[in-house]
Amino acid sequence: MKGNEAIAEAAVQAGCRFYAGYPITPQNEIPEYMSWRMPEVNGVFVQAESELAAINMVYGASAAGVRAMTSSSSPGISLKQETISYLAGAELPAVIVNIQRGGPGLGNISGSQADYFQAVKGGGHGDYKLLVYAPYNLQEMWNLTMLAFDKADEYRNPVMILGDGVIGQMVEPFYPKPYVRPELPVKDWVLDGCKNREPRVIKSLYMGEGELEMRNNILQKKYKVMKDKEVSFEGYYTEDSEIIIVAFGIAARIALSSVKRLRSEGFKVGLFRPITLFPFPEKELFMLARESRRFITIEMNAGQMVEDVRLSINGISEVLFYGRPGGTIITPAEVQEKILQLFNHQPYLA
Amino acid sequence: MEKIFQRPASLKPVPFRYCPGCGHSLIHRLIAECIDNLGIREKVVGIAPVGCAVFAYDYFNFDMLEVAHGRPPAAATGYKRVMPDRIIFSYQGDGDLAAIGTAEIIHAANRGENISVFFVNNATYGMTGGQMAPTTLLGQKTTTTPFGRNNETAGYPLRVAELLSTIEGASYIVRTSVDSYKNIIGTKKAIEKSFRYQIEGKGFSLVEILSPCPVNWKLSPIDSLTWIQTEMVSVYPLGTFKDKIKEIE
Numbered sequence: 297m298k299g300n301e302a303i304a305e306a307a308v309q310a311g312c313r314f315y316a317g318y319p320i321t322p323q324n325e326i327p328e329y330m331s332w333r334m335p336e337v338n339g340v341f342v343q344a345e346s347e348l349a350a351i352n353m354v355y356g357a358s359a360a361g362v363r364a365m366t367s368s369s370s371p372g373i374s375l376k377q378e379t380i381s382y383l384a385g386a387e388l389p390a391v392i393v394n395i396q397r398g399g400p401g402l403g404n405i406s407g408s409q410a411d412y413f414q415a416v417k418g419g420g421h422g423d424y425k426l427l428v429y430a431p432y433n434l435q436e437m438w439n440l441t442m443l444a445f446d447k448a449d450e451y452r453n454p455v456m457i458l459g460d461g462v463i464g465q466m467v468e469p470f471y472p473k474p475y476v477r478p479e480l481p482v483k484d485w486v487l488d489g490c491k492n493r494e495p496r497v498i499k500s501l502y503m504g505e506g507e508l509e510m511r512n513n514i515l516q517k518k519y520k521v522m523k524d525k526e527v528s529f530e531g532y533y534t535e536d537s538e539i540i541i542v543a544f545g546i547a548a549r550i551a552l553s554s555v556k557r558l559r560s561e562g563f564k565v566g567l568f569r570p571i572t573l574f575p576f577p578e579k580e581l582f583m584l585a586r587e588s589r590r591f592i593t594i595e596m597n598a599g600q601m602v603e604d605v606r607l608s609i610n611g612i613s614e615v616l617f618y619g620r621p622g623g624t625i626i627t628p629a630e631v632q633e634k635i636l637q638l639f640n641h642q643p644y645l646a
Numbered sequence: 647m648e649k650i651f652q653r654p655a656s657l658k659p660v661p662f663r664y665c666p667g668c669g670h671s672l673i674h675r676l677i678a679e680c681i682d683n684l685g686i687r688e689k690v691v692g693i694a695p696v697g698c699a700v701f702a703y704d705y706f707n708f709d710m711l712e713v714a715h716g717r718p719p720a721a722a723t724g725y726k727r728v729m730p731d732r733i734i735f736s737y738q739g740d741g742d743l744a745a746i747g748t749a750e751i752i753h754a755a756n757r758g759e760n761i762s763v764f765f766v767n768n769a770t771y772g773m774t775g776g777q778m779a780p781t782t783l784l785g786q787k788t789t790t791t792p793f794g795r796n797n798e799t800a801g802y803p804l805r806v807a808e809l810l811s812t813i814e815g816a817s818y819i820v821r822t823s824v825d826s827y828k829n830i831i832g833t834k835k836a837i838e839k840s841f842r843y844q845i846e847g848k849g850f851s852l853v854e855i856l857s858p859c860p861v862n863w864k865l866s867p868i869d870s871l872t873w874i875q876t877e878m879v880s881v882y883p884l885g886t887f888k889d890k891i892k893e894i895e
Contacts, residue, residue: 314728340727344720345753352717352750356724359691359711360732364724382714487709487725489732491688497703499694499712 299463300325300367302434302470303393304333306441307365309475312391313339314357314364316350318372321405322461323395326367347375351392355379358388359498361486363445367393369461370411371402373419380454381420384515385500387485389448391441392426393457395464398623406623407461407546412600415458416574423512425519427455427526428573430544431463435470436571442475447526449480451518458573460596462546462625519575528571529580533559537566539638540584542605543594544570547619547626551594554631565635573601578608585613590638594631595619654678656687658707667867669824669857670698673766674705676830677735680838681708684845690733691725693718697739698772716747719754722761733844735762740781741771744804751810755850758815762840763852765806768859769878776862780804783881788862803881807854811887818843818851819888825856825874829884848891856882 297305304326307315315334317327327343334341340357344350350366357364368376373394383390396411398404415428427447429440437459444455487496502508532555534540543551548569555567568584570577585591591613593602598621606615618634620626653659656678662671681687687708694702696715703710713721718736726734743751743765754761770788771777777790781803785794795803807821818840822833833855840851856878858870865873 314724316724342723342727342757345749348717349720349723349750349753352714352720353724353727355713355717356711356721356726357728358724359721360725360729362728364728379714379717386712487691487711488729489689489691490708495706495708495710497710497712499703499710501700501712 297434297467298325299434299437299459299466300395301329302437303367303441303457303459304329305472306438307391307445308333308337308339310363310442310445311475311477312363312365312445313337314354314362315339315366316342316344316353317366317368318344318347318350320369320372322397322407322464323367323369323393325464326393347372348378351376351379354390355383355388358383358390359487361483361488363449365391365393367395369395369397370399370408373411373414377414377420380426381422381424382500383454384424384426385422386498387452388454388498389452390454391444391448391457392454393459396458396460404623405461407464407625408597408623409460409545409547409595410597410600410621411458412573412595412597415456416576416604424515425522425574427451427453427522428458429455430458430571430573432545432549432569433463433470434466434468437463438470438472440571446478446480449483451522452485453518458545460546461623523575526572527575527577527580529577530569530571531566532569533566534568534584536564537589538564539590539592539635541565541567541592541594541631541635542570542581542601543567544573544601547594547596550626550628551631553628554635557628558632558635563635563639576604576608581605581608582610585609588613590614590616592616592618592634592638594626596624596626597621654682656681656707658705660705662705663701664698665861667858667860667870668698669766669768669855669859672824672830673764673833673855673857674702676834676837677737677764678706680834680841683838684841686733686841686845689731690735693722693734693736695736695738695742697742699737699739699766700773702737716742716745717750718742719747719750719759719761719763723754723757723759726759726761730760733762733841735764735841737764738766739772740765740767740769740779744780744806752813755810755813755816755852758817758849760844760847760849762844764837765852765854766857767806767854767882768857770859770862772859772862783877805882807852807887810852815850816852816888817849817890820886821854821856821882821884823856823874823879823884825858825871843891854882
């Protein structure tokens with residue numbers, strides 16, 4: 297099973313019963329899988345006429361209270377931004393999968409991490425946030441997809457799985473743990489006909505004096521709760537490290553090989569891997585920085601998450617960056633070389 | 647004494663705030679009356695578009711969903727596929743349906759989605775202040791065609807009903823008008839038939855309704871109705887363009 301198929305099957309087992317998508321490489325395994333799997337569970341698969349239509353179909357299905365998902369890759373995710381903003385504004389749950397490829401523009405079809413900003417800073421118009429999960433192996437693609445549906449319902453908010461073409465296409469063993477549904481709030485907002493109740497409206501237009509500001513404040517409060525409760529990360533050898541690599545997703549996986557190698561040679565280097573990109577593990581990074589360590593962020597882009605690492609650390613420690621944009625895959629050897637430069641006090645060359 | 651005329655239960659007891667002489671309040675009422683007649687108020691979900699009728703949920707007394715500009719047929723698809731026993735309609739203007747949302751309407755029709763679409767054609771963008779719509783007539787002055795619509799730079803009026811009637815997946819495509827008592831009654835019949843087709847699972851239907859926009863046409867309400875009769879109808883002829891079920895029967 298490929299990473300993309302792991303996401304699709306995890307979604308089905310987590311109760312996703314509506315999927316709409318549009319073909320784009322490197323995520324085509326998801327719509328292809330859903331096209332035969334959804335009918336098996338009495339779910340709905342629609343191949344939409346566009347990314348816009350696909351996300352709006354998800355919007356409609358979600359308004360009915362059904363767990364709904366769409367997936368795409370970078371250029372297609374750009375098209376979906378309009379309605380991702382509407383989903384956030386109307387507080388409709390949905391799961392959106394981005395199996396990133398190189399950009400900008402049509403770019404290429406290689407794995408990339410260049411949509412970090414788009415995923416965590418808004419992407420569409422208005423002040424809103426998505427919960428963003430960054431899986432780094434198939435096990436996490438499985439687990440985080442299931443979690444994404446729960447969190448989308450819990451917060452009535454769209455949730456993004458930010459993967460990339462490499463883990464999307466990767467095959468490796470993992471344990472497909474069965475889905476266990478947690479206690480979730482009752483969906484007392486769905487549109488199912490106003491039988492024995494007052495009519496409901498799902499909308500994001502608020503024209504009254506001060507009304508929209510109030511709505512925004514409610515949303516911001518929700519994002520604050522996410523920041524307090526949903527931060528997720530993993531640290532490897534961070535306690536005694538002199539240098540800490542910060543990386544997410546596939547870059548973290550590559551960096552981890554380098555870290556293990558360097559550790560075996562006696563270098564005190566560690567890895568800090570954010571699993572949630574929003575909310576970002578700001579406090580945890582800050583605590584590590586207070587113990588006078590140096591940081592280097594490794595990304596498969598021209599330097600995006602590094603800005604959040606710098607904001608978290610707030611100038612109390614040095615934060616360097618090494619990355620390769622345009623869908624170029626970083627090798628463990630490259631990472632090792634950069635880290636060794638730092639240990640050998642050579643001038644750092646990105 | 648028997649009460650023979652009253653506010654439909656599908657309308658909230660509030661006054662319409664559309665402009666004087668605007669067709670939206672009338673069309674809202676017709677839709678509400680049809681929903682009452684069919685006894686489906688508690689099963690209906692309406693879609694409010696982006697445009698003047700975004701405020702439809704202030705008036706309709708049933709569940710309403712607001713959808714991004716042009717995308718209601720896609721959202722209706724998602725909704726209806728997971729809630730096949732509910733009745734969903736999208737209410738869209740000419741900017742929404744015939745400009746930004748052309749892909750969505752064509753493909754919803756082509757898939758034969760079992761939904762009802764009420765398409766209000768008033769030959770202009772009402773909400774944003776009277777700009778050119780795809781349905782604006784040649785020579786018609788709008789705020790973005792100050793010298794009149796010229797086909798060399800701005801194309802021709804788009805005939806939606808005719809266009810959609812060529813699509814195999816569509817079941818019932820009709821164009822009506824609200825310019826006269828006779829045509830208002832015809833519009834109501836078409837709306838009710840569209841809902842009935844959906845209830846019976848007969849597939850995609852669209853009712854295009856020629857509707858006055860006196861404020862942006864810069865005409866009196868009465869003159870606006872005359873303008874529909876003298877100018878619009880010759881470009882947008884009324885009639886049933888497709889009735890798949892009738893053809894089969």
